Amino acid sequence: MRRLEGISKLTGQMQYVDDIHVEGCLWGMTVRSPSPRGRIREIRFGNAVDWSQCVVVDHRDIPGPNEVFLIERDQPVLASDYTRHIHEPVVLIAHESREVCRAAVADVQVIVDEEPAALEYRVLPKPEEVQRGNDNVLKTLKIEKGDVEGALANAAHVVEGVYETGAQEHVYIETQGMIAWVEDGVVITKGSMQCPYYVVNALKHALAREESGVRVIQAPTGGGFGGKEDYPSHLALHAALLALKANRPVKMIYERSEDMAATTKRHPSRVRHRSGFDAQGKLVAQDIDVAIDGGAYVTLSPVVLSRGIIHAGGPYACEHVRINGRTVLTNSVPYGAFRGFGAPQTLFALERHMDVCALAMDMDPVELRRINLIRDGQTTATGQVINDGTDRAAILDKAASLIGLKSKCDEHASFNATHPYLRRGTGIAVFFHGAGFTGSGEVALKSRVRIAGLPDGRVEVLTSSTEMGQGALTVFTTLAADRLGLEPKDIIVAEPDTARVPNSGPTVASRTAMVVGRLVERACDDLQQRVGLDDGARGDVVRDAIAMWHRNNEGKALYGEAIYEKPPGINWDDTNYTGDAYGTFAWAAYAAEVEIDLRTFSARVTDFVAVQEIGSVINETLARGQIQGGVVQGIGWALLEECVQERGAMKNCQLTNYIIPTSDDVPPIRVVFLENPYEYGAQGAKGIGELPMDGPGPAIANAIAQAIGVSADVLPLTPERLMTMMDSAHV
Amino acid sequence: MLAGDSSLIPIAGATDVLVHWPGNLEAKTRSYLDLSGLGELRSMQWADDTFTIGALTTYWDVICNEQCAQAFPLLINAARQVGSVQIQSRGTWAGNIINASPAADGVPVLMAYDATVVMQSCEGIEEIPLDEFYFGYKQMRRRTDQLVVAIRMPRRAHDVEIFEKVGARRAQAISKIGLAITHSQDGWRIVASAVAPTILRCKAIETLLEEGSPVRSPDDLMAAIAKDVSPIDDIRSSRLYRERVLARILYHDLKGIVPSFV
Structure with a gap:
């Protein structure tokens, strides 16, 4: 089936939040902190604008607690007397004219008595930089299995390595945007977002309202990648505060530079590995230390850290594992959710490290991986028994042979020996990605989906899961149509409007098709039961039964409903971090061929292969698009995208200086799906959205290391960084 | 008009002005003189010994010109490297000169072809060699009453x-x-961008080439490069990277062409 909203997006008919005309609307903008840390002494308003024509909001206008409702409530909606990062929102201004509003923002000065800022997560803070506990650590987590020290002491080889990755900006095409207004006493916000009910919770808390007093509507969303998971809660609160004070609708649309400077990014990371192997190259111990930069507030960092450490040991069988993780406060713009959610960082470290280990032990990198890949009946780092029948070695071999890891080896060697300045190499990474919320997260969410049977026999899918370019709309339509034997035109997917749709959880964690899609199927089954049919009924029988029900129950609403139920045999111990971290994992091997130009030290990916087992494929075009898009984002993270930080804020916050790949920087991306249906996913599907972010970084770094013999232990591998690495490698 | 108001800024494609327009409050306080009505300035004239492009000639105009591809291929190469197709079809060569970015893409090839800048004012016409046009960051030999009307290049083999x-x-x-880089019977022209406050000819490198001093590795060029350019560490790259990559490109591109590069 073709993407349902594709044509309206292609032709520009789709109305994004900035396109929506609202009568009498004011423009809202934000005055931000100029300092990474300190006491706000004064806020000075200049005389460049007529302030009587502006609506001005500060922390005193917040009806409820000045807290953004998330894991912890440490982050203020608006800074009051203290600021913890540059660009922290302090004052909001609204005006009829966008131009005047801009001038007004420029006319406000926030005077801060600066205090020493903590800007480095990798070293212990100086005493004067400590702001939390005695070390600025926001959260520590630990996984422990077996006896690591004993196994290391007896290992034939012990290989160590340290790996780092930088921040990454989401660069969704549509910047953050929100409209807020008040209607019959209800605060309504409509905008670009992934998680409408997160916004509901944030509005309820800080505006001190009941759930009935707030309503959140997702507008068509031009990309999210995690950047619209938690941040829209802030923007909705800001717009709502202005709308409440102005008693008029307020629209806030971030410009690109503001969006890049002030909103969340991928967490920078440093991961240390100490791995023990026996004489045959079997992994006997993994000692892993993961540190991520949390930024100035807790936000989602503990769960990013959680997913990061659970994936840190990788898809390998190892009996003795210790993984320590911590997220550290710095006075940087807070880091947040980004496709992969911690796993790309730890999997980069692991898979780059596996090549380092292979080199140290003089083993073939594919062979080293093959003999250590987890087999059915063996356990992951958390002790989760894998028993899904997937042939993981076949995935690895497929990727290796498609890229020509062996066959191109001689060709590259002779090319590299003769060409004056070009060098070629290949690299591979094998990895897994857990689908859905971690641990008991899905149980806690209690996601709910409704399917309405309409009087004309059509059905409407009601979820809070959002379409943001990934294809949720098309997939939900397919799932409901297939389940009920109806045509896609008989299926309506409701606009995510919290006044109408139940809470099916956030649109994150590769959970939408697999988890929520499964609820759509079960709600379809429930609908059939309610109209007196069994599960096997299809097509006209269903349509007629729905129409008949309405004739017999005039004026009433017909709903089928499903609530998340934990698949049998899944158990997670959150205290000891042991057990079944995810219902299932997708498995993959990605391989890259690169060419480095030694005149400019720039690396280019010339071929890319992505092989994965993702359960069943629901829509091959969409799935392929997800993989290819994720690979492109991964290539950007690996080679180009560097957030240049200055006092904890992004200095290169323009698309001219923050470099994402163009189509000319991207090779052909060959995508292969190996299918092995997952019993508890919709149509047998596993999660797919985040998976492709994990593989490109290590595959590309390994290829570069093979081509020019550098450490390639830090991403992004920009030309400047490769030049430095080559100097230290004395190539 | 320019003679009467020295604060007027002539604009053609406006591709540099508009980049930061939405948030640049200061840019909105200035006055601009839209040249787009002066159709006769969008021209390409071939004389026996010169090629002259009018000040409103765009990159795209040049890309589409077959005679240009034969006689001045570097203009096409450079034009294709400018921004996107949209920018190429609005941006002008003269605008590229007057915006005076040290990182301009059009200026180096013009300079390597010994282009001159033709300016007109109420006082008359003045023509200045492009390699003498700049004298500091965004500093150039154009009076505010002068309008660049054309760019002229000698036709050489x-x-x-x-x-x-x-x-x-x-x-x-x-x-x-x-x-x-160009070489003709008039000698070597080595023009570098983004490595100094202005785009400039690397005279020490040119001398080294004219004299035929042996060059055995990129490192042998570093002393001359240090005389010619003064790159900085900035948001896009580093001084060290710029110096070394300049040397490496020069070395590898000229090796096999220049006998003294071994």
């Missing part, structure tokens, strides 16, 4: 014509280093 742009990606990038 070149046996070496090279343009290299090192950007942070393969397309739609701002130069970290640019290099234009």
Whole structure:
């Protein structure tokens, strides 16, 4: 089936939040902190604008607690007397004219008595930089299995390595945007977002309202990648505060530079590995230390850290594992959710490290991986028994042979020996990605989906899961149509409007098709039961039964409903971090061929292969698009995208200086799906959205290391960084 | 009009002005003189010994010109490296000169072809060699009453014509280093961009080439490069990277062409 909203997006008919005309609307903008840390002494308003024509909001206008409702409530909606990062929102201004509003923002000065800022997560803070506990650590987590020290002491080889990755900006095409207004006493916000009910919770808390007093509507969303998971809660609160004070609708649309400077990014990371192997190259111990930069507030960092450490040991069988993780406060713009959610960082470290280990032990990198890949009946780092029948070695071999890891080896060697300045190499990474919320997260969410049977026999899918370019709309339509034997035109997917749709959880964690899609199927089954049919009924029988029900129950609403139920045999111990971290994992091997130009030290990916087992494929075009898009984002993270930080804020916050790949920087991306249906996913599907972010970084770094013999232990591998690495490698 | 109001800023494609327009409050306080009505300035004239492009000639105009591809291929190479197709079809060569970015893509190839800048005012016409036009960051020999009306290049037979742009990606990038090289019976022209406050000819490198001093590795060029350019550490790259990559490109591109490069 073709993407349902594709044509309206292609032709520009789709109305994004900035396109929506609202009568009498004011423009809202934000005055931000100029300092990474300190006491706000004064806020000075200049005389460049007529302030009587502006609506001005500060922390005193917040009806409820000045807290953004998330894991912890440490982050203020608006800074009051203290600021913890540059660009922290302090004052909001609204005006009829966008131009005047801009001038007004420029006319406000926030005077801060600066205090020493903590800007480095990798070293212990100086005493004067400590702001939390005695070390600025926001959260520590630990996984422990077996006896690591004993196994290391007896290992034939012990290989160590340290790996780092930088921040990454989401660069969704549509910047953050929100409209807020008040209607019959209800605060309504409509905008670009992934998680409408997160916004509901944030509005309820800080505006001190009941759930009935707030309503959140997702507008068509031009990309999210995690950047619209938690941040829209802030923007909705800001717009709502202005709308409440102005008693008029307020629209806030971030410009690109503001969006890049002030909103969340991928967490920078440093991961240390100490791995023990026996004489045959079997992994006997993994000692892993993961540190991520949390930024100035807790936000989602503990769960990013959680997913990061659970994936840190990788898809390998190892009996003795210790993984320590911590997220550290710095006075940087807070880091947040980004496709992969911690796993790309730890999997980069692991898979780059596996090549380092292979080199140290003089083993073939594919062979080293093959003999250590987890087999059915063996356990992951958390002790989760894998028993899904997937042939993981076949995935690895497929990727290796498609890229020509062996066959191109001689060709590259002779090319590299003769060409004056070009060098070629290949690299591979094998990895897994857990689908859905971690641990008991899905149980806690209690996601709910409704399917309405309409009087004309059509059905409407009601979820809070959002379409943001990934294809949720098309997939939900397919799932409901297939389940009920109806045509896609008989299926309506409701606009995510919290006044109408139940809470099916956030649109994150590769959970939408697999988890929520499964609820759509079960709600379809429930609908059939309610109209007196069994599960096997299809097509006209269903349509007629729905129409008949309405004739017999005039004026009433017909709903089928499903609530998340934990698949049998899944158990997670959150205290000891042991057990079944995810219902299932997708498995993959990605391989890259690169060419480095030694005149400019720039690396280019010339071929890319992505092989994965993702359960069943629901829509091959969409799935392929997800993989290819994720690979492109991964290539950007690996080679180009560097957030240049200055006092904890992004200095290169323009698309001219923050470099994402163009189509000319991207090779052909060959995508292969190996299918092995997952019993508890919709149509047998596993999660797919985040998976492709994990593989490109290590595959590309390994290829570069093979081509020019550098450490390639830090991403992004920009030309400047490769030049430095080559100097230290004395190539 | 320019003679009457020295604060007027002539604009053609406006591709540089508009980049930061929405948030640039200061840009909105200035006055601009829209040249788009002066159709006769969008022209290409071939004389026996010169090629003259009018001040409103766009990159795209040149890309589409077959005679240009034969006689001045580097203009095409450089034009294709400018921004996107949209920018190429609005941006002008003269605008590229007057915006005076040290990282401009059009200026190096013009300079390597010995272009002159033709300016007109109520006082008359003045023509200044492009390699003498700049005298500091965004400083140039144009009076506010003068309008650039054309760019003129001598028609010569070149046996070496090279343009290299090192950007942070393969397309739609701002130069970290640019290099234009030509050789004709009038000698070597080595022009570098993004490595000094202005785009400039690398006279020490040119001398080294004219003299035929042996060059055995990129390192042998570093002393001359240090005399010619003064790159900085900035948001896009580093001084060290720019110096070394300039040397490496020069070395590898000229090896095999220049006998003294061994």
